[in-house]
Amino acid sequence: MAHQSEIDERVRVYYGGLFDEDARLTTRSAQGPLEHRRTQELIAEHISTGRVLDIGGGTGIHARTLRERGFEVVLIDPVPEHVTAAAASGVEALLGDARSLPFADGSFDAVLLLGPLYHLASREERLQALREAKRVTRAGGFVFAAALSRYVAFGANVLGRSVRSDAALRALWEQGVPLAGDRFPAGHFHTAEELAEEVADAALEVLAVHGVEGPSGLALEGVPADRTDLTEAALVLARATSAEPGIRDFSAHLLAVARVG
Incomplete structure (x- = not known):
């Protein structure tokens, strides 16, 4: 297992210049708009107004969508280039770490x-991030925590x-440990059950726990983003299988929806 400080540095290098996170959710392929729309749908099922913190929010794609829906949004991210891009687009953005949030x-x-998980x-680092998310959320509020599928x-x-x-x-396969040598700075891959366990262990x-893109999401990785017909078809399948055990793990992204007691 790589040391966390090494992964942290790789995150800054990867997102700071090697990879265009903004394009990933918009123009890179049809998978990005599918992921974005389905994530926003799942969020909208639980919140309709209020103040939202977007931790590891990248260039602000989700933050801007929420602002357009009337939310007050603050974004925090460890990559300076992301913070600059988000702020330039009108999002309140600051540099920071999911494991130590500068909020009351x-x-x-x-x-x-x-993204952070x-x-x-x-596991302890992930629990720290989840506990921080819980700490800054009011009682009765919601935490939406994403993970990458181990099966995928x-x-x-x-x-x-x-x-x-x-x-x-x-x-x-057994522990979610990323393979060495991958350009992507992964720290861990989850099963849906493990994600639920960790979120619960953070009180x-x-x-x-939902599979975000559904079982056809991966097929859209090689499809142009303007193929909205295929995105719509994939959304139907994603909605139908969203929380089905086993099937949800065929989504590249998993999303735990949790409430603060």
Whole structure:
């Protein structure tokens, strides 16, 4: 397992210049708009007004959508380039870390944690981020916590390739440990059940864990973003299978919806 300080630095380098996070959710492929729309739908099922903290909010795609719906949004991210881009688009944005938030207890009606968990290698680090999200959310408010599917990560490394059995693949399958050498600075891959467990262990009430894009989301990775017909079809399937055990793990992204007691 990589040391967390190494992953933190790789996150800054990756998102600071190697990868365009803004394009990922908008123009890179049809998968991005699918992920964005379905995530926003799941959020809208639980909140309709208030103050929202977007932790690890990148360039502000989700923050801007929420602002357009009338929310007051604050974005915090560890990548300076993301903070600059978000602020330039009109989002209140500041540099910071999910594990130590510069906000008072109960400052927000809802918190989005849509990226940090899958860049944190140890369970304790992830619990720290979840506890911080809970701390700054008022009683009765909501926390939306995303993770990357372990099944999808495993499939990406074995399907269509020569069959192999080694300790690294076993660690990925059994423990969610990323394979060494990947450009993406992953810290951990979750199962839906493990994500629910960690959120509950942070003293949050888990309402559901959803597969965001649904089982056809991965197919849209190679489809142009303007194929809205295919996005709409994928949305129908994603909605129908969203919380089905097993099927939800075929989504690249998992989303836990939790409430603060």
